[in-house]
Amino acid sequence: MKYENSLEFAQQCDAKDPLRHFRNQFHLPTATDGNPLIYLCGNSLGLQPKKTTAYIEEVLGDWAALGVEGHTEANHPWLPYHEFLTKTMAEIVGAKPSEVVMMNTLTTNLHLMMVSFYQPTSTRYKIVVESDAFPSDKYAVKSQLKFHGFDAEEGLILWKPREGEELCRFEDLEAIMEEQGDEVALLMIGSPNYYSGQAFPLKKITELGHKHGAKVGFDLAHGAGNIQPNLHESGADFAVWCSYKYLNSGPGSLGGCFVHERHAENEQLKRFTGWWGHNKETRFNMRKEFEALPGAEGWQLSNPPILSMAAIRASLDVYAEAGFDALRKKSVQLTGFLEFLLKEVETDSIEIITPSNPDDRGCQLSIQVKNADKSLHDKLTKAGVISDWREPDVVRVAPVPLYNSYEDVFEFVERLKKILW
Numbered sequence: 001m002k003y004e005n006s007l008e009f010a011q012q013c014d015a016k017d018p019l020r021h022f023r024n025q026f027h028l029p030t031a032t033d034g035n036p037l038i039y040l041c042g043n044s045l046g047l048q049p050k051k052t053t054a055y056i057e058e059v060l061g062d063w064a065a066l067g068v069e070g071h072t073e074a075n076h077p078w079l080p081y082h083e084f085l086t087k088t089m090a091e092i093v094g095a096k097p098s099e100v101v102m103m104n105t106l107t108t109n110l111h112l113m114m115v116s117f118y119q120p121t122s123t124r125y126k127i128v129v130e131s132d133a134f135p136s137d138k139y140a141v142k143s144q145l146k147f148h149g150f151d152a153e154e155g156l157i158l159w160k161p162r163e164g165e166e167l168c169r170f171e172d173l174e175a176i177m178e179e180q181g182d183e184v185a186l187l188m189i190g191s192p193n194y195y196s197g198q199a200f201p202l203k204k205i206t207e208l209g210h211k212h213g214a215k216v217g218f219d220l221a222h223g224a225g226n227i228q229p230n231l232h233e234s235g236a237d238f239a240v241w242c243s244y245k246y247l248n249s250g251p252g253s254l255g256g257c258f259v260h261e262r263h264a265e266n267e268q269l270k271r272f273t274g275w276w277g278h279n280k281e282t283r284f285n286m287r288k289e290f291e292a293l294p295g296a297e298g299w300q301l302s303n304p305p306i307l308s309m310a311a312i313r314a315s316l317d318v319y320a321e322a323g324f325d326a327l328r329k330k331s332v333q334l335t336g337f338l339e340f341l342l343k344e345v346e347t348d349s350i351e352i353i354t355p356s357n358p359d360d361r362g363c364q365l366s367i368q369v370k371n372a373d374k375s376l377h378d379k380l381t382k383a384g385v386i387s388d389w390r391e392p393d394v395v396r397v398a399p400v401p402l403y404n405s406y407e408d409v410f411e412f413v414e415r416l417k418k419i420l421w
């Protein structure tokens with residue numbers, strides 16, 4: 001696509017955008033003066049679909065009218081409610097339905113997955129993460145190392161960018177595995193990385209890990225609903241994600257979990273269990289020994305919060321209507337437009353650290369601003385832009401294809417320029 005640096009061009013792109021009407025399906029936050037804000041923070045908390053209210057009210061209404069009978073008699077019965085989410089969720093992450101379940105929250109799922117897929121021995125116990133992994137991920141893997149009696153510093157290998165660089169190179173991960181592969185039990189990589197926006201080649205990483213005898217898992221907090229991770233095809237052992245970022249399901253909403261189908265019926269795998277992971281036929285025959293459901297569902301613990309799942313169902317219905325491939329296509333163009341405009345800014349004080357190849361990123365661009373501090377972010381907020389600041393000097397902006405427009409992107413860069421000059 002050939003871009004032009006003008007408001008007219010942005011407006012023409014919006015007029016031609018086949019997905020433009022989806023913006024009206026969302027509540028767009030406004031400033032106290034009533035003016036609309038430029039919301040570029042869908043990587044942190046996705047906006048609320050207007051449908052969400054009705055979906056939650058349906059559950060509240062069924063609960064009021066039916067009480068416990070709602071488990072079987074509700075409009076969307078609560079017993080199998082998580083199953084209503086599976087088909088679309090599986091499509092969005094490129095998995096088979098039996099490989100996906102929505103349950104718990106992200107970090108909880110990460111621990112549950114490590115109970116099954118981090119099985120260290122005295123010689124093979126190390127965990128590899130990307131160096132700027134999200135804090136919760138780092139805390140989780142370190143606590144697993146300690147839980148198994150290892151030194152968390154010694155057992156954690158960081159896949160780092162080279163001196164003076166911001167991005168991780170695949171060949172450096174290969175070098176780590178060449179040198180220490182027989183000591184590595186697990187590769188756990190977040191993609192795209194929350195800070196740099198760099199998306200990693202999941203299939204290549206999985207093949208590398210497996211070649212050296214390690215298990216491989218991914219944290220797709222910034223991937224689900226943003227890039228197509230093709231989880232099944234990647235061969236990863238497991239993946240986890242949340243639903244409140246790109247998946248627009250509300251603050252703290254439930255997470256997702258993927259377990260590759262080759263583990264679906266493996267009874268040798270250790271796992272922490274609860275009644276919702278037990279055979280549906282005999283779940284209420286409470287005296288039976290635990291018998292895991294095949295596939296990802298077998299990792300469920302509790303009967304889940306239906307109110308929260310109703311919000312996920314509303315959001316996934318919007319995704320299904322738009323179609324993920326169409327969304328991704330727009331996303332590549334929208335972020336390409338943002339990159340184009342930023343490069344037009346006549347200053348050497350800003351640098352985009354996110355990769356410029358669309359295959360190596362999602363919609364987020366991380367912009368490093370020389371000599372900036374958090375006051376830059378405060379000025380952006382005053383100017384009506386909702387973005388995200390990461391110390392020491394990075395503004396993260398994520399135009400999302402469901403509700404952001406080309407005009408949003410143009411306006412953002414105009415306001416940024418005014419602040420920088």
Ligand SMILES: *Cc1c(COP(=O)(O)O)cnc(C)c1O
Pocket residue numbers: 105106107108134136137190194219221222242
């Ligand atoms: C947002 C995010 C989390 C948050 O975890 P919760 O358990 O949902 O609080 C964890 N990891 C990554 C990579 C994230 O981006």
